Amino acid sequence: MTKGIKIxxxxxxxxxCSLRLTGQVLPVPLPGGDIIQPFGLFNQFFPGVGAGFDxxxxxxHGINNSRTFVAMGYTAGTATDSNGKTYNxxxxxxxxxxxxxxxxxxxxxxxxxxxxxxxxxxxx
Amino acid sequence: MHxxxxxxxxNGVFWIVQIPDNAVQITGDTLTIHLQxxxxxxxxxxxxGTGNAPATVSFDITxxxxxxxxxVRPTSSDPLSPFTWAGKMWMATNTxxxxxxxxxxSFAATGSFSSSGNFGEMGTERNGSFAAENDDAVxxxxxxxxxxxxxxxxxxxxxxxxxxxxxxxxxxxxxxxxGFPLRTAP
Numbered sequence: 001m002t003k004g005i006k007i008x009x010x011x012x013x014x015x016x017c018s019l020r021l022t023g024q025v026l027p028v029p030l031p032g033g034d035i036i037q038p039f040g041l042f043n044q045f046f047p048g049v050g051a052g053f054d055x056x057x058x059x060x061h062g063i064n065n066s067r068t069f070v071a072m073g074y075t076a077g078t079a080t081d082s083n084g085k086t087y088n089x090x091x092x093x094x095x096x097x098x099x100x101x102x103x104x105x106x107x108x109x110x111x112x113x114x115x116x117x118x119x120x121x122x123x124x
Numbered sequence: 125m126h127x128x129x130x131x132x133x134x135n136g137v138f139w140i141v142q143i144p145d146n147a148v149q150i151t152g153d154t155l156t157i158h159l160q161x162x163x164x165x166x167x168x169x170x171x172x173g174t175g176n177a178p179a180t181v182s183f184d185i186t187x188x189x190x191x192x193x194x195x196v197r198p199t200s201s202d203p204l205s206p207f208t209w210a211g212k213m214w215m216a217t218n219t220x221x222x223x224x225x226x227x228x229x230s231f232a233a234t235g236s237f238s239s240s241g242n243f244g245e246m247g248t249e250r251n252g253s254f255a256a257e258n259d260d261a262v263x264x265x266x267x268x269x270x271x272x273x274x275x276x277x278x279x280x281x282x283x284x285x286x287x288x289x290x291x292x293x294x295x296x297x298x299x300x301x302x303g304f305p306l307r308t309a310p
Binding site: 024026027028029030031032033041042043044045047048049053054055057058059060061062063064065066067068069070071072073074075076077078079080081082087089091093095096097098099101103118119120121122123124 | 148220245252
C-alpha cells in the first residue's frame, strides 16, 4: 500500500512537472537593431530613405518570429500643457497585430518554452 | 524634454505594450487605434540618464495607406540584418491626437501630430521563423482571426497586378532618428 502511494505521488509530481505554466506569451525582440552610442544596441530598425534611416525595406517590426499586420510612421506636431506652455512633438508609434512565436516562462529558474500566440501590440 | 515610453522589456523588446485586439480597427485602406490611459514613464533624460516619472498616455491615430504595394523579400541571411523579412507594404500617412499626464497630477498635456512629409508604411509582414512562408499565410490570418468587421483580404493585400516590386536594400544608417517618440520639447 505504501509503495502504491509513493508511486502515485511520483506520478502526480511527474504529471505536474510536465504541465506548462500558463501565462502570457512574451514576445521576443529582433536579434538585430541599431547601435546608438554610447548606449549600445536597440533592438529596432528605422525604415526610411535618407541619412539616418535604415533603408526603405528595413524591418519595421519590433517583435521577432511574427506574422502580422504592421503600421508605422514618423510624425511631428505640437502639444500644450496645463500651464499653456507649448511643445514640439515627435512620434514613431507602430502597431502590430497577428501571430507570433514568443516565450512562456517554464519550470522556473528563468527557463522558457517557445509558444505561438495571437496578439496586438503598440510601440509607443 | 519629455519622452513617454513603456520602457524596454528585460529581454530587449523595444517600447511595446500589448493591447486588446479591439483597440485596433482595420477598414479598407485605414487602420485606427484608440487607447486610453496606457501606463508609461516619462524618461526625463532619454536615451540615458536617470529619473523617470510614472505617467499615462491616451491617443487616437488613423493610418491610411496609399498607392501601389511593394513586395518585400529577404535579401540577407544575416539574422542581425534589417533585410531578413518578407511582406507586402504600402506607403502610409497617419494623423493623431494624444494626451499625457503624470500619475501625481503635476504635469499634463494634449496635442496632435501628423506624418505629413515623413516616412510611413503599413501592410503585412513575416519575419524570423515565419519569413519563409508565403504571403497568403498572412492574408488568411488577418481578417479571420482578428474578429473584426469591415476588412477584406483583398483590401489588405491589394491588387496583385498592381504590385510594385521593391526588395532591394537601400540605405542603412545608425543615427537614432526614432529616438523620441511622443517627446515634447520646450
